[in-house]
Amino acid sequence: MNKEAQLTTMFITSFALALSGWALAYLSSTRARANEEHRAYPT
Numbered sequence: 001m002n003k004e005a006q007l008t009t010m011f012i013t014s015f016a017l018a019l020s021g022w023a024l025a026y027l028s029s030t031r032a033r034a035n036e037e038h039r040a041y042p043t
Contacts, residue, residue: 001009
């Protein structure tokens with residue numbers, strides 16, 4: 001594998017990892033907020 005392809009692969013991998021980490025944090029934060037709202041206003 002040449003240097004350019006290696007750099008591209010590393011960039012794509014780190015980007016995908018950052019994106020998945022952000023998505024996990026976003027989902028967990030929205031879930032926690034929904035749980036708090038449900039606790040504050042029980043149906």
